[in-house]
Amino acid sequence: MTVLANIISLTVIFAVPLLLVALGGMYSEHSGVINLALEGIMVIGALCGCFLLRAFDQNGFGKAHPQVAMLLAILIAAAAGVAFSLLLAFAAINLKADQTIGGTALNIFAPAFAVVVTWAIQGQGQTTIQIPTWIKITQETFGFERTDGFFATLFFKYQYLTTPVAIILFIVAWLLMYKTKFGLRLRACGEHPQAADSVGINVYRMRYAGVMISGFLAGIGGLAYVIAVGSGFSSSVGGYGFLALAVMIFGNWKPFTILGSALIFALFKVIAAYNSSIPFLPKFEGLKDQSSLYQMLPYIVTMVVLVFTSKKSKAPKAEGIPYDKGSR
Amino acid sequence: MTKKKPLAENQMLISILASVISIAVGLLFGFILLLILNPSKAGVGMSAMLTTGFGSLDKFGKVLYQAAPLMLCGLSVGFAFKTGLFNIGASGQYTMGAFFALIGAIVLHLPWWACLLLSCVGGGIWGIFPGLFKALFNVNEVITSIMFNWIGMFLVNLLLANTPIMLASAWGASNSDRTADLNVANPSAIIPKAGLDKLFGNSPWINISVFIAIAVAILMWFILQKTTFGYELKACGLNKEASRYAGINANRNIILSMIIAGALSGLGGGLYYLAGTIQYVLEKSVLGMGFDGIPVALLANSHPIGTIFSSLFISYIKVGGSAMQPNFSSETINIIIAVIIYLAAFALLMRGVIMKLLKKLAGKADKEVSA
Numbered sequence: 001m002t003v004l005a006n007i008i009s010l011t012v013i014f015a016v017p018l019l020l021v022a023l024g025g026m027y028s029e030h031s032g033v034i035n036l037a038l039e040g041i042m043v044i045g046a047l048c049g050c051f052l053l054r055a056f057d058q059n060g061f062g063k064a065h066p067q068v069a070m071l072l073a074i075l076i077a078a079a080a081g082v083a084f085s086l087l088l089a090f091a092a093i094n095l096k097a098d099q100t101i102g103g104t105a106l107n108i109f110a111p112a113f114a115v116v117v118t119w120a121i122q123g124q125g126q127t128t129i130q131i132p133t134w135i136k137i138t139q140e141t142f143g144f145e146r147t148d149g150f151f152a153t154l155f156f157k158y159q160y161l162t163t164p165v166a167i168i169l170f171i172v173a174w175l176l177m178y179k180t181k182f183g184l185r186l187r188a189c190g191e192h193p194q195a196a197d198s199v200g201i202n203v204y205r206m207r208y209a210g211v212m213i214s215g216f217l218a219g220i221g222g223l224a225y226v227i228a229v230g231s232g233f234s235s236s237v238g239g240y241g242f243l244a245l246a247v248m249i250f251g252n253w254k255p256f257t258i259l260g261s262a263l264i265f266a267l268f269k270v271i272a273a274y275n276s277s278i279p280f281l282p283k284f285e286g287l288k289d290q291s292s293l294y295q296m297l298p299y300i301v302t303m304v305v306l307v308f309t310s311k312k313s314k315a316p317k318a319e320g321i322p323y324d325k326g327s328r
Numbered sequence: 329m330t331k332k333k334p335l336a337e338n339q340m341l342i343s344i345l346a347s348v349i350s351i352a353v354g355l356l357f358g359f360i361l362l363l364i365l366n367p368s369k370a371g372v373g374m375s376a377m378l379t380t381g382f383g384s385l386d387k388f389g390k391v392l393y394q395a396a397p398l399m400l401c402g403l404s405v406g407f408a409f410k411t412g413l414f415n416i417g418a419s420g421q422y423t424m425g426a427f428f429a430l431i432g433a434i435v436l437h438l439p440w441w442a443c444l445l446l447s448c449v450g451g452g453i454w455g456i457f458p459g460l461f462k463a464l465f466n467v468n469e470v471i472t473s474i475m476f477n478w479i480g481m482f483l484v485n486l487l488l489a490n491t492p493i494m495l496a497s498a499w500g501a502s503n504s505d506r507t508a509d510l511n512v513a514n515p516s517a518i519i520p521k522a523g524l525d526k527l528f529g530n531s532p533w534i535n536i537s538v539f540i541a542i543a544v545a546i547l548m549w550f551i552l553q554k555t556t557f558g559y560e561l562k563a564c565g566l567n568k569e570a571s572r573y574a575g576i577n578a579n580r581n582i583i584l585s586m587i588i589a590g591a592l593s594g595l596g597g598g599l600y601y602l603a604g605t606i607q608y609v610l611e612k613s614v615l616g617m618g619f620d621g622i623p624v625a626l627l628a629n630s631h632p633i634g635t636i637f638s639s640l641f642i643s644y645i646k647v648g649g650s651a652m653q654p655n656f657s658s659e660t661i662n663i664i665i666a667v668i669i670y671l672a673a674f675a676l677l678m679r680g681v682i683m684k685l686l687k688k689l690a691g692k693a694d695k696e697v698s699a
């Protein structure tokens with residue numbers, strides 16, 4: 001039973017970054033901008049969040065107020081994500097650049113920038129930023145004693161502030177997209193910007209909003225990824241930004257289906273990362289390096305799923321096309 | 329007196345100017361970053377980046393050696409661009425090409441040219457998927473390519489780990505995390521040096537690979553400019569619907585174009601790992617060489633002949649980048665490359681500005697002449 005509790009809680013913690021980043025992608029694409037730069041935005045968010053945590057660890061503030069420090073790190077990661085996403089917004093919206101190439105540029109920029117800055121701050125060769133252990137939420141955080149039963153494992157073995165924050169953000173993201181005037185206008189800009197413009201909606205401003213929200217969510221997602229993996233930040237988020245794009249497509253650009261697909265993908269990621277310690281998985285005796293086999297799994301599943309869903313996909317109609325006022 | 333074509337309408341000149349400006353801005357950005365990070369060492373770092381490649385014959389040999397796979401990855405990305413596809417999967421195709429070439433060399437004991445052909449096959453097979461998924465299931469080729477980069481890397485790791493004869497440990501070395509040294513396993517699979525090593529002060533890097541790559545670049549130029557097939561591919565890239573209306577089978581062209589693009593990247597992998605100097609190490613993250621094909625293609629505006637020069641440039645600053653350590657991380661080069669790609673994203677806008685400037689200059693010159 002503890003194995004099951006372990007798997008469930010790990011799945012949740014791995015689903016958090018996928019969910020946040022895929023929701024970010026959803027906001028950007030509903031406004032009409034393909035955000036291929038999610039991976040890069042995650043890296044920048046994680047970089048800033050991890051450095052803040054490191055600073056809090058060194059000056060003692062972190063140990064004294066762990067969850068306040070964590071909340072500040074989340075906010076910094078989000079702010080950094082927004083700032084970095086502005087580069088994509090500027091190129092895609094003002095300069096009407098090719099969004100795929102612009103996104104690729106940011107994806108190459110972010111990890112290189114992270115390595116260079118980490119070198120400069122931590123000294124040469126020190127490419128990993130360690131995550132302090134005090135960020136964890138345990139039973140002791142609430143004044144209880146530590147136990148290790150089924151529910152204790154389920155709720156407290158892998159519990160960080162990012163999980164409740166992600167749940168709140170998910171609800172807010174859904175409400176904002178489907179229950180407000182803003183959400184309706186945003187979606188109009190991704191479906192038919194000319195029509196939106198003709199009723200007085202500022203398409204450029206809405207698209208900026210879409211990309212910035214995606215930067216906000218992807219920045220937090222980057223920090224959540226580093227926490228989920230747990231071995232420190234070494235300038236990479238392991239292709240999670242691209243997996244999140246696949247999650248978004250599989251989720252058909254809708255929040256609740258995105259939540260479901262994020263959980264499914266996270267489960268495959270957990271299987272890939274912990275295959276040797278999960279008892280009921282086939283072990284393929286006689287095969288060397290089985291973990292490579294399991295690590296391929298999430299990507300293969302993505303492809304199979306995309307084959308079956310792409311034909312009837314409900315992608316925003318105007319995504320990827322720069323909006324030109326003159327061509328109305 | 330024959331009238332010369334006005335400068336402002338010379339597309340070639342405008343493309344070259346746009347690339348030179350992108351490079352200059354990229355380098356400037358890199359320099360400013362170095363100044364912010366470590367002002368006292370910035371000058372040393374920058375000059376290491378910009379002079380190392382020509383600093384010694386050995387380093388120049390390395391520039392040429394690295395330029396060959398870069399050129400092929402650039403040709404691969406550029407060729408796909410011409411058909412309106414973004415081949416971000418050059419990395420996976422490159423890995424597959426390297427794997428096939430090494431199988432040919434170590435397991436099948438084939439000579440080098442046969443191994444290179446195998447590398448094309450390996451890359452081509454990996455190129456089928458993005459094209460096929462796009463044509464049949466309407467899956468965006470960017471997502472497919474990225475997924476197959478990862479699948480390819482893990483698959484090659486898995487296959488190598490389970491083919492003990494491929495690993496260095498089977499050939500008298502102690503490490504099992506990389507493939508066998510070709511000098512031990514099969515010297516006939518090493519790409520010949522044709523006496524170039526003597527010319528380059530016994531540089532271990534130099535061989536005929538850069539000439540093979542240049543020959544392929546010229547071949548690609550011929551296919552795109554002088555054949556019906558190339559014309560159809562370009563038509564698909566410019567307007568898929570219109571070319572379909574004109575009776576061109578767009579789906580067939582998408583798949584074929586991706587297979588050729590894959591074969592080009594695959595050949596790049598073969599050229600890099602059959603030199604006998606570098607062994608394939610079992611990787612944990614996707615190889616960067618394929619991604620470097622993107623700036624190579626963008627700087628050359630996807631023109632095959634331009635790719636020759638842009639790959640030499642990228643290879644040159646990459647060799648310089650390693651010389652910047654330990655003051656700065658060699659990743660600084662990737663920041664510069666990213667800036668260059670970012671600028672290329674709005675190349676159209678930049679070309680427009682350059683055209684206007686040239687027109688203005690020409691207008692001034694005309695006035696002066698008439699006055």
